[in-house]
Amino acid sequence: MTEAGTSGAAIRLSQDTLSLPAPAKLNRMLHITGRRADGYHELQTLFQFLDIGDTLHFTPRDDDAIQLTPTLAGVPAEDNLVVRAARLLQAETGCRRGVDIHLEKCLPMGGGLGGGSSNAATTLLALNRLWALDLDEERLATLGLSLGADVPVFVRGHAAWAEGVGERLTPVTLDTPYFVVIHPGVSVATARVFQAPELTRDTAPIRLSRALEGGASCWKNDCETTVRRLYPQVDEAINWLAQRAPTMLTGTGACLFGRLTNVEEAARIARQVDPRWHAFTARGVNISPLHKALG
Numbered sequence: 001m002t003e004a005g006t007s008g009a010a011i012r013l014s015q016d017t018l019s020l021p022a023p024a025k026l027n028r029m030l031h032i033t034g035r036r037a038d039g040y041h042e043l044q045t046l047f048q049f050l051d052i053g054d055t056l057h058f059t060p061r062d063d064d065a066i067q068l069t070p071t072l073a074g075v076p077a078e079d080n081l082v083v084r085a086a087r088l089l090q091a092e093t094g095c096r097r098g099v100d101i102h103l104e105k106c107l108p109m110g111g112g113l114g115g116g117s118s119n120a121a122t123t124l125l126a127l128n129r130l131w132a133l134d135l136d137e138e139r140l141a142t143l144g145l146s147l148g149a150d151v152p153v154f155v156r157g158h159a160a161w162a163e164g165v166g167e168r169l170t171p172v173t174l175d176t177p178y179f180v181v182i183h184p185g186v187s188v189a190t191a192r193v194f195q196a197p198e199l200t201r202d203t204a205p206i207r208l209s210r211a212l213e214g215g216a217s218c219w220k221n222d223c224e225t226t227v228r229r230l231y232p233q234v235d236e237a238i239n240w241l242a243q244r245a246p247t248m249l250t251g252t253g254a255c256l257f258g259r260l261t262n263v264e265e266a267a268r269i270a271r272q273v274d275p276r277w278h279a280f281t282a283r284g285v286n287i288s289p290l291h292k293a294l295g
């Protein structure tokens with residue numbers, strides 16, 4: 001993993017290039033409240049953005065091609081959520097314009113930080129502007145949902161309480177601590193976690209006011225026990241970080257985060273992290289850096 005948000009790759013950009021961030025997210029808490037007939041799980045979760053993430057550069061083309069560089073390991077370009085988001089916009093609007101997209105990937109993939117979903121949301125908002133499509137946020141969020149459950153919150157750009165599979169969003173303002181984020185170097189398969197027989201799926205639904213009342217010290221992630229059992233590396237990293245800061249899993253992992261009020265303390269802990277793991281520090285933010293950049 002490149003240190004998140006600080007990739008130094010040299011990129012030649014034209015004057016017409018629009019460069020935008022695709023921030024990471026954390027699930028500050030995550031409850032599983034049921035299972036739908038189609039097997040998908042009903043969740044209650046608090047999404048918050050981090051002040052770091054990937055960066056995407058969009059340069060308009062004269063033809064209608066969508067070209068993405070570089071290719072991500074294990075993800076054919078046509079499956080990349082960036083390309084899928086761009087094609088979806090073309091199909092929905094009949095737009096015949098094209099784009100070259102350069103993706104500076106800094107976030108670990110499949111780590112529960114929502115990098116792919118965030119890349120898709122940045123692409124939807126960037127091309128809506130670059131191609132002058134004038135779709136409203138509601139429509140972009142609906143299109144985003146067809147790409148993944150976590151895309152709408154990145155389109156909306158505000159920390160949120162999410163219900164359903166993550167699509168029913170209520171904006172919230174959460175505390176904004178510093179975090180030490182650790183990727184314990186193992187890939188967690190979301191489907192495997194949701195299939196686990198012992199996963200608790202019956203947490204009683206709560207009201208948003210109650211979730212906020214208790215604050216961060218009361219929050220938990222219902223996936224954590226199962227992920228720790230299935231992936232001993234995650235268990236080991238949580239045990240290590242929990243001795244230094246209140247620690248939780250984000251999404252279905254593999255990343256975990258420790259919460260601190262002090263940036264120096266966060267940096268000090270990150271420096272001590274076992275070299276087998278990857279770590280970075282970041283701050284929680286309630287307005288997405290993408291929306292700040294778009295003004």
Ligand SMILES: C[C@@](CO)(OP(=O)(O)O)[C@H](O)COP(=O)(O)OP(=O)(O)OC[C@H]1O[C@@H](n2ccc(N)nc2=O)[C@H](O)[C@@H]1O
Pocket residue numbers: 027039040041042043111112113114148149150165166190191192194250251252253
């Ligand atoms: C649970 C969250 C919380 O943010 O985990 P992370 O992906 O961030 O870790 C997400 O909503 C994940 O949403 P999404 O990213 O769309 O999930 P996918 O990878 O498509 O899900 C893979 C598989 O997990 C199961 N799945 C996923 C989401 C859900 N609410 N219920 C499920 O049962 C389904 O079997 C699905 O086929």
Ligand SMILES: Nc1ncnc2c1ncn2[C@@H]1O[C@H](COP(=O)(O)OP(=O)(O)O)[C@@H](O)[C@H]1O
Pocket residue numbers: 072074075079080081082108109110111112113114115116117118119120251253
């Ligand atoms: N642009 C992208 N960035 C990251 N992953 C992508 C992208 N496009 C497709 N994917 C696929 O989506 C999966 C989930 O990615 P990601 O959003 O980073 O993780 P998570 O859902 O755990 O937060 C990846 O393992 C990868 O196969």
